Amino acid sequence: METQTAEAEGWKLDPLNASFLTGIPILAAVGMVWYTMNYGVSSVELGIFGFMYIACGLSITAGYHRLFSHRTHKATWPLRLFYALFGAGAFQNSAIKWCSDHRRHHLVTDSDDDPYTVLKGFFWAHIGWVMVSQEEAVVEKVDDLQDDPILAFQDRHIFLLGFLVGMILPGVAGWYFLGGVAGFLGGFIWGGLFRIVIVHHATFLINSAAHTWGTQPYSTANTSKDSPLLSLFTYGEGYHNFHHTFQADYRNGHKWHHWDPTKWWIRGFSFIKVTSGLHKIPDKTIESRRMKTTYEKIAREENKELQESAMSFVDRLRSSYSQLDAHRKALKDAKQKKTGVSNENRKSMCIDLKHEIKQTKQAIAQIRNEFQQWMNGLPTAA
Ligand SMILES: [Zn+2]
Ligand SMILES: [Zn+2]
Known part of the structure; x- marks a missing residue:
């Protein structure tokens, strides 16, 4: 072998x-x-x-x-x-x-x-x-x-x-x-x-x-x-x-x-x-190379933090979207349910679900908004 x-x-x-x-x-x-x-x-x-x-x-x-x-x-x-x-x-x-x-x-x-x-x-x-x-x-x-x-x-x-x-x-x-x-x-x-x-x-x-x-x-x-x-x-x-x-x-x-x-x-x-x-x-070449490398290392380190922040927005957005999907599916199911649930109950279930869908949509809008603000606050490349 x-x-x-x-x-x-x-x-x-x-x-x-x-x-x-x-x-x-x-x-x-x-x-x-x-x-x-x-x-x-x-x-x-x-x-x-x-x-x-x-x-x-x-x-x-x-x-x-x-x-x-x-x-x-x-x-x-x-x-x-x-x-x-x-x-x-x-x-x-x-x-x-x-x-x-x-x-x-x-x-x-x-x-x-x-x-x-x-x-x-x-x-x-x-x-x-x-x-x-x-x-x-x-x-x-x-x-x-x-x-x-x-x-x-x-x-x-x-x-x-x-x-x-x-x-x-x-x-x-x-x-x-x-x-x-x-x-x-x-x-x-x-x-x-x-x-x-x-x-x-x-x-x-x-x-x-x-x-x-x-x-x-x-x-x-x-x-x-x-x-x-x-x-x-x-x-x-x-x-x-x-x-x-x-x-x-x-x-x-x-x-x-x-x-x-x-x-x-x-x-x-x-x-x-x-x-x-x-x-x-020449010393000046060595010195500037050293500075450049130090700067690159710091920039990479900061980048890591930025990437982590960006990922947290992505994670929140993804989970809100899957919540939205789940609520929509539940709403569809509730609407289709004919037996076992009284009309009155189904109606209130649908209202609740619609409310949750609305809230989730608002959450998504808020994440987008926060992300935009975060983007605007980023230092632009010198
Ligand atoms: Zn060598
Ligand atoms: Zn070597």
Whole structure:
């Protein structure tokens, strides 16, 4: 039954991705417990973890996301190479494939064609979509990225690069600083396995949590939300409503005090000319957009009240009309009744009913009148 539904939806389980995404966390957990029990944890393992966490994480946020997907600035080749290598180490596919999905996500957010729409559920947006191969998935244009020899090379050798940079490199660092096979394992487990899991889920949270919880100061056109809390461990990517509204901006947290290490990293490199052409949306555009969205939200809220008032008139009118129908029918029946009721009684019944019909008609006229007055009292659109 489940298979039938899956096939009807046009996707089937991707065994490689599914086993990687479930297997690595298990290996990391078992490995960390085993390693800590046998060798303990020193500042070296934590240092390797920290370096790899920052290098791979920023390669995704500053590299894959803000540079390659959105072209919010330019970067010289050494930095692009760094992003290509450590981005591969993040095990989130090649920049070309990542950006294709991501550009599609922005183009058709929340629609059926959005590869990780949250409208198919939190789990789907978070990790489910990676675990299946979507046969019908549309590939977004990434010619500009294919023209970059660094990214084309990375795309061709993504698994080898990922394995070397994401797993072997931290292992070698552990071997170098701690010595021997145990040192290698320390670096591999902390800087490789554990770090892959953390960076994976930090990225995934942007597709799931940042489309579920938070505020919408700039746009309510889609499910994207601003969440300063999420920004704390996603290198500033939590300001996702701002990002969906102004995707050409190299910042996600646009105010100086917004926690956005990715923007500081990009800006920092601009001082030594490694990055350039940092695109910023003017403050006045951001401000007016914010005001417009606030106004729209209030107007929608008021509209809800207006709609409720209008509905109460509609309800009253409907019930009066059905009363009128009932009285008319009763009157007709009374007029037709020949037996069991004396003429005198029937006459008084008919008078009563006629009276009720008259009253109901008056009630309807009153509702119409009140409705008209209510309409006249409505503020006209400015
Ligand atoms: Zn984006
Ligand atoms: Zn998004």
